[in-house]
Every structure is written in C-alpha cells, then in structure tokens.
Amino acid sequence: TRNSKIAKCYPLPDVAQVVIDPDTQRRYFRGRLLGKGGFARCYEVTDMKTNQGYACKVVAKARIAKPHQRKKIVNEIEIHRSLNYPYVVGFHGFFEDDKNVYILLELCSRKSLVQLLKQRKSLLEPEVRYFMRQAIKACSYLHSQNIIHRDIKLGNFFINNDMQLKLGDFGLACRVGASTHDDMTVCGTPNYIAPEVLKKGRHGYEVDTWALGCVMYTLLVGRPPFETMSLKETYTRIKTNQYVIPSRISRSAAKLIQKFLSNNPQSRPCLHTVCETDEFFVKGFVPSSLPSSCCMVPPRFT
Numbered sequence: 001t002r003n004s005k006i007a008k009c010y011p012l013p014d015v016a017q018v019v020i021d022p023d024t025q026r027r028y029f030r031g032r033l034l035g036k037g038g039f040a041r042c043y044e045v046t047d048m049k050t051n052q053g054y055a056c057k058v059v060a061k062a063r064i065a066k067p068h069q070r071k072k073i074v075n076e077i078e079i080h081r082s083l084n085y086p087y088v089v090g091f092h093g094f095f096e097d098d099k100n101v102y103i104l105l106e107l108c109s110r111k112s113l114v115q116l117l118k119q120r121k122s123l124l125e126p127e128v129r130y131f132m133r134q135a136i137k138a139c140s141y142l143h144s145q146n147i148i149h150r151d152i153k154l155g156n157f158f159i160n161n162d163m164q165l166k167l168g169d170f171g172l173a174c175r176v177g178a179s180t181h182d183d184m185t186v187c188g189t190p191n192y193i194a195p196e197v198l199k200k201g202r203h204g205y206e207v208d209t210w211a212l213g214c215v216m217y218t219l220l221v222g223r224p225p226f227e228t229m230s231l232k233e234t235y236t237r238i239k240t241n242q243y244v245i246p247s248r249i250s251r252s253a254a255k256l257i258q259k260f261l262s263n264n265p266q267s268r269p270c271l272h273t274v275c276e277t278d279e280f281f282v283k284g285f286v287p288s289s290l291p292s293s294c295c296m297v298p299p300r301f302t
C-alpha cells in the first residue's frame with residue numbers, strides 16, 4: 001500500500017551500537033547485519049557480560065504502526081516464547097525502546113537450508129533423512145502444541161554450529177482453535193502453499209505436512225516441485241498436483257514425497273509416526289550427525 005511505500009523510503013532509524021534491555025539491564029553489542037525478512041532486520045549481537053552471541057531481530061516501530069502489523073509481531077513473540085524443543089530456534093527474550101522492538105533468538109552460525117542448497121545444488125539421501133527427521137520432529141512438536149507454522153520453507157530452517165536444524169520465524173504461525181483461521185488468506189510462500197489454502201477451503205496442520213514434502217523434494221532434486229515462470233501457473237500446478245520426480249530419485253524417497261504431496265490433506269503422512277514407520281527412514285541409513293563439510297561438499301558415508 002501507499003503507506004508501506006512511504007515507510008520504505010524514510011531511512012530506518014539506525015540500531016545503536018549497544019542496545020540495553022530495560023527490564024534486565026543486560027547490554028548487547030550490535031554486530032553485523034545477518035539479513036532481512038519482512039519488517040525485520042536481523043543482527044548478530046553479543047551479551048557484553050556473558051559474551052554469548054544471539055541473532056537479534058529488530059523491528060522498527062515506524063514499520064508496525066498499523067494494528068494488524070503490530071499484531072503480527074505480538075503473535076510471533078507470543079507463540080515463539082512458549083516453545084522449547086531441540087529442533088526449534090531458541091527464544092531468549094524480547095524488549096523495546098522508543099524506536100524498535102528487539103527479539104533475542106538462538107544464533108545459528110551455519111545460516112539456513114537456503115544457503116546450504118545454493119552451495120551443494122542437491123543433497124544425498126542420507127543427508128535428506130538426517131535433515132527431514134529433524135524438520136518433521138520440529139513440526140510434530142508444534143502440532144502437539146496446537147500450533148500451525150504456515151510458512152515452512154528452506155529459509156526458515158536454520159543450521160547451528162553442530163549442524164542441527166532449527167525451525168524459526170513464527171510470524172505466520174497460528175494456534176489452532178484461535179479465531180485467526182479466517183486470516184489464512186493466501187499468505188504462505190507461493191512454492192510451498194498447499195492446494196487447500198489456494199482453494200480457500202478448510203485447512204489445518206496438514207498445510208505444514210504439504211510444505212515438508214516441498215522441502216524434501218527441493219533438497220533431493222535441487223529445485224521446488226511446482227516452480228514455474230509465473231505465480232499463476234505455479235498455483236495451477238499445485239491445485240492440479242502437477243509435478244515430476246526425476247528417475248534418479250529412489251523408489252522409497254519418491255513414494256514418501258508422493259504421500260507428502262497428496263492433494264487430499266487426509267492422505268498425507270502422520271508427522272508423529274512417519275520417521276519410525278516409513279520405508280524411506282526405516283530401510284535407509286539415517287546419520288546421527290553430519291560433518292560441517294556437508295555445507296560445502298558431499299560427505300562420504302563409509
């Protein structure tokens with residue numbers, strides 16, 4: 001809208017070199033900009049007492065002046081602060097000053113699956129089992145807390161120093177049963193948005209299961225399953241379930257992708273059991289850890 005254009009052309013207030021949490025009096029030294037997303041800029045910050053590093057999402061209040069924009073940030077904080085799971089980004093606090101809202105999050109030094117796939121082009125099946133197991137467990141945990149993430153994609157799976165996957169960015173998440181289902185307009189990321197959301201029917205946890213299928217396909221193949229030159233064509237292919245699995249992909253991987261990408265939400269796998277029951281995981285080698293060299297070159301599983 002016009003206002004967002006105005007907001008964009010005013011220079012954003014700089015983030016001070018040292019930011020202080022007024023409640024805890026903790027002082028954080030602001031390091032480099034790690035990236036931007038939506039209204040937020042994310043900086044690496046260091047607690048000046050403990051030397052602990054964090055990823056600090058900074059949202060200028062000028063950018064969230066409208067009630068629905070402020071509600072989005074409040075929703076993200078309210079949901080994320082209630083979570084605690086090994087494969088979900090740690091939430092370490094939030095505070096505000098007159099200019100910005102600050103959200104302190106677990107720093108994942110190896111960035112996200114976006115950068116890893118950009119470097120590697122596509123991953124080997126054992127690596128996909130390793131990452132998909134953690135991604136599925138993270139979503140299964142969210143669903144057990146009655147939360148739908150609604151924006152599962154490579155860029156929201158961060159990788160920490162020990163190569164563990166951490167699901168982040170709860171800006172579009174919602175609690176099931178809350179009245180926010182009506183705002184589930186087409187707000188997901190085009191490549192990973194589920195057919196039932198496009199048809200504006202009822203939708204629930206299964207939209208995350210669909211998106212996990214898109215993540216698995218993209219990691220193995222090196223591109224998203226429904227990517228085309230136009231958004232309209234992509235939406236048509238999603239609604240008509242039109243995608244191709246290259247023949248180099250194993251039968252068990254292809255079968256699981258087809259289950260994840262079922263047009264009918266009820267036919268998609270159960271996230272609480274799929275890692276223990278599906279042939280792709282049961283009949284294949286699931287590494288318990290990955291060397292950081294996987295960010296650069298294919299590993300040799302001897």
Ligand SMILES: COc1cc(C(=O)NC2CCN(C)CC2)ccc1Nc1cc2c(cn1)c(C)nn2-c1cc(Cl)cc(CCC(N)=O)c1
Nearest residue numbers: 034035036037040042055089105107108109111112155168
């Ligand atoms: C050391 O840790 C990181 C480094 C980098 C990085 O090297 N980015 C470079 C910085 C220089 N520019 C030129 C290219 C990207 C990127 C991400 C890092 N870690 C890192 C980044 C993190 C988080 C944890 N950990 C969390 C949680 N949220 N965000 C977060 C938040 C936003 Cl708003 C935007 C982005 C960037 C887009 C993306 N999906 O990566 C990330």
